[in-house]
Amino acid sequence: EASVSVEYQPSRFRSEPIHSVTLLRGVFDRWLADVVSARGAMIVPGYKVDDLVWEGEKVTGILSSGDEVHADVVLAADGALSFMAERAGLRKRLQPHHFALGIKELIELTPAQIQERFGVQPGQGLSHLFFGSLTQGMLGGGFLYTNRESISLGIVLGMGAMMEKGDSFQAHELMDDFKARPEIQSLIAGGRVVEYAAHAIPESSVNSMPRLVRDGLLVAGDAAGLGLNMGITVRGMDFALVSGALAAQAILEAKDDGDFSARSLARYETALRDSFVLQDHRTFAAMPGFLENPRLYTLYPERITELFENLFWIGEGPKSSLWSTIWGTVKRMPWIAALRDAWNLRRL
Ligand SMILES: Cc1cc2nc3c(=O)[nH]c(=O)nc-3n(C[C@H](O)[C@H](O)[C@H](O)COP(=O)(O)OP(=O)(O)OC[C@H]3O[C@@H](n4cnc5c(N)ncnc54)[C@H](O)[C@@H]3O)c2cc1C
Structure with a gap:
């Protein structure tokens, strides 16, 4: 297993007005209920x-x-x-391919652990998105985002793709495999799972x-x-x-x-x-169809990680030039399919 990361740290997102926030629904929904109740709404829970x-x-x-x-x-x-x-x-x-399944764990960490592990200042946060072998070729990916005293970690999987795997497929096992990956293990080490949720996400086109x-x-x-x-x-x-x-x-x-x-x-x-x-x-509107392409979760991530390994690996023999290393990976692409995928990008 290997992974390649791209990091984006915009100072614009750190300045006021704040562009993005993470929120815990248990806390947010109660706050919102109080706000609307104060304005005369009657909430009937349960x-x-x-x-x-x-x-x-x-x-x-x-x-x-x-x-x-x-x-x-x-x-x-x-x-x-x-x-x-x-x-x-x-x-x-309802049709399975109009939905995804989101699995999420809320893992408790101290604010100091979050700041140290993710390199964020108090009041700041970040999110990571993952795609590749973690979904075993199925539409979907992983996500991680920081909260004040916890992180939210999960995976999203296309329901249609999951059903094609058959009855023996267990989505929670993918979540366990995801947590066991070295990139994730060190980030959640010592954390306590305080919430577990599985929820449908609508993904049909307009x-x-x-x-x-x-x-x-x-x-x-x-x-x-x-x-x-x-x-x-x-x-x-x-x-x-x-x-x-x-x-x-x-x-x-x-x-x-x-x-x-x-x-x-x-x-x-x-x-x-x-x-x-x-x-x-x-x-x-074209995104749901585009994302159903298994090459996005298998072939392309595999070739990218393979390319980086070949670029950085120094063996006993002479090293190939950068260009021949890159070309060696690129020329083994299934060209017609790759060109079709590239062409489809223009619709996104
Ligand atoms: C794992 C995961 C990650 C996500 N990440 C993001 C993200 O990063 N950013 C983002 O913008 N969105 C994200 N979403 C999507 C987001 O959570 C939803 O779009 C949002 O919650 C939709 O709000 P809603 O009020 O329409 O539905 P919901 O939040 O699902 O609320 C529906 C409510 O109706 C209640 N209900 C259902 N049936 C009945 C019934 N018969 N009687 C009474 N009550 C009922 C349910 O209990 C629930 O409280 C994510 C979703 C998941 C599952």
Whole structure:
């Protein structure tokens, strides 16, 4: 096993206004719940929505533990596997290749350990992304990011690719192998796993995105399929927040009009289309298809690490020139496939 790293340390990301943050959902969600409660919202935790309530073709509420809760409008934000969107007829039957599985461990380390191991100052953090043999040729990769008193470490795997591996495939074994790699071992040594999560991530293209409204109902966030794997980063939090805000705005306007029909709520779809949310999804619409190429996780990483090994290895005999070492690796590429992959890059 070998690995090649590329490091990017932009001073721009370190200066105000802060461009990126890492957050723990357990902490963030509670904080957000307090903020909206202080503004008059009522949060009802611990209850599962079992079904939608209908009046003819119109959604008029939800059913939970046998109780009907009626509302002018329901905003379905029940995550990637949203049964509400499916029940409302806004989404076709879920297909494995439209989703990835994210496995994440939260590993406790002291702030001093984090600063020393990752070379960050108090209040700063970093993230690492990994791709190559860790996913055994399947769509996906690994990630690591620092928090204040922990690191989040995980892998993302395409569900379609996993299913092709058959029943004997165990995703958690890949996570164990990932943690055992020398690049990772030294970073997590002595850390205690305090949280383990496995979660679906929507990865379908905007081309297969369903309608997001019907009479009395809107869909936002992952439930609307708004996750986006951009290859170099997974996005979903920003789309969930902004789609939620745009849905709320559309509901307020519909309330002013006293009209919660699909026609009235369609202003939400228009606002989403005009925002960066659907514009980014359109820009990266070819990405899910591109990422299904196994060569990205096998052939190319293997050739890159092999090239670096040959460049740096000094054996007993005479050393080849740099050019013949590079050419020796490049000429063994399957040219037609590699050219096709390079050509497809222009669509990303
Ligand atoms: C491993 C992993 C890494 C990720 N990394 C990033 C990242 O680096 N950056 C980024 O932007 N995004 C990332 N994402 C994606 C991001 O987490 C999601 O896009 C985001 O959480 C979507 O928010 P949401 O509110 O739509 O859905 P969720 O956060 O999934 O929330 C849905 C909520 O609905 C609840 N629910 C579901 N069904 C019901 C029901 N029947 N009744 C009541 N409640 C229900 C669930 O319990 C959950 O609390 C990552 C996801 C994973 C899994």
